[in-house]
Amino acid sequence: MYKIKREVLGAIIEASKNTYPHEFFGVLGGSPGEKIVDELIVVPATYGRNFTLIKSHLIPFDSKMIGTVHSHPSYSSRPSKQDIATFGKMGSIHLIIAYPFNSESFNAFDSKGIKTAIELI
């Protein structure tokens, strides 16, 4: 099971609130061997109300990047078809945080979009 550091979730919550009503997108950093998310990497992206265009050619891809996070300005943290397509390309752990952006309004998914457990540490 993946774990996420409380301070990383705090940074995600803050970024999601700051970007609202647009979507926030970031990359999760950590050590894949230990399955611990210990860093939020903010990447160049164009934020829209219901979409995020990731400028993936500007992302310095390295082995520290283990997944993604994005916000939904709605109450639903269900991944869209496009979300799942992105998940498949960008690591193995993916978070969606829904409005109102707190430690209860997010869910974690694997690269196929299947809901997965994540522990706050």
Ligand SMILES: [Zn+2]
């Ligand atoms: Zn989404």
